[in-house]
Amino acid sequence: MHVTGGGVSVRHPAQHRSREHHRLSPRAYLATTGRILRQLAADHRSVAMILVVPSLIITLMYFMFVDAPQRPGAPSPFNNACLIMLGVFPLIVMFLITSITMQRERVSGTLERILTTPLRRLDLLAAYGTAFSIAAAAQATLACAISFWLLGLDTAGSPALVFAIAIINAVLGVGLGLLCSAFARTEFQAVQFMPVVIAPQLLLCGIIVPRAVMPDWLQWISNALPASYALEALQQVGAHPELTATAARDIAIVIGFAVVAMALAAATLRRRTP
Template identity: 85%
Template sequence: MSVTGGRVPVRHPARHRDPNGLNHFSLRAYRATTVRILRQLAGDHRSVAMILAVPSLVITLLYFMFVDKPHPPGTPSPFDTACLVMLGVFPLIAMFLITSITMQRERVSGTLERILTTPLRRIDLLAAYGTAFSIAAAAQATLACLVSFWLLGLDTAGSPAWVFVIAIINAVLGVGLGLLCSAFARTEFQAVQFMPLVIAPQLLLCGIIVPRDQLPDWLRWISDALPASYALEALQEVGAHPELTWVATRDIAVVVAFAVVALGLAAATLRRRTP
């Protein structure tokens, strides 16, 4: 490059921001965002208690409720049935609430706005949130499964490892749905209000209260379109069969697909509030 008074060698070309965020700083920013979210979550003691302690406490309460209840020989105990339901429901509910509230808090505080001005791509940002909360979900599922199987004597025909895997997948689904719903909320209170709209119908129609095959046709069709129905069915299959059945495999794949679609839609709806 020529300048007045001589020449200055230019050995490094100018760096321009890739509009898609495709540069070698993306991985670094993704890691930094994941670590920041985990630190922020660890500093929120109420959230940590909700993630880790509450599911185990509720499962313990269920144990004492059903411990003396008789049941026909050769059938699962009432505690085994209720515990499997809770291991499927709690990760979904807890991670939906925490993720939607946390993301909305990021919007209100302006943190999300600042992050979106960096080269970090939207999909990388959502991946960071998904990774951080999936780690929290794994901790939740680990503690809940340890308490259920080794302290309270939960008995399933299938491997406890599959119960653990399905619990984590349900939590990731909750993360995806929480991130997606947070895009349509303006306050943390509005984010919480999405729970009756998104989660309650799934709990009512997934077979906990009334078996799905006993629902009216139009309600069964709605139930077939909701991911919680497949999550609960997968857990019931693991509880009843020593080997992973085709139905359980299909149900796990369906829940994973729902989680991926939810994360993808969340990335598509993630926008800056200012141009």
């Protein structure tokens, strides 16, 4: 900026903010993460849905299969069903919880007020992702502990891999939930996205019909859906004592889908005025 008598260098605050726009602010990130976790903990129904319901359903499945006939040398029916549930539940539950919670933030005006503060979108997105990932980790921990140590789930691979895949699936559900909440106007509409986003993945991932026997065009669609790779990774862990190349590839693909979903969700975190 030029003034009479010389030039004065002024560092414009807008330029300063633009340089730091993509930097994570630890203080803002931690404060926002804590706020979201406190809100989530105060919602007892959501806590029950995250922690209790998956474990109860897996326990119910155990008693359904406890007297089912088993072919010699074949995995027990409960093992197959439990592995599927450990992969499916985190995706479904975290998608529902995240999409509804985020839509509630939008409708109540909380999100708009937050975005008028110095808190950046990166801080907010990271906080939501971390808070719900912590909830997902708690869900996976409880469900895996009950499945392996109380219900006798047995896998050839390490239980730690099953636990890790369950958390990755939950993070994918968080990313998809954050993204879909941007296209809903009410919490009911957010729930309606589940048949659109989640149901096709469950139908085409190989739970009902093996992917190899589907028509070619359905196999192409299945190959583009992350749940197909999540289920395949769990099946690989269930059948092989070591981490196979297929399982490692599938895990990397699911992580890639989760990162892309989070990145697209970041684009929806913009200021909105009704």
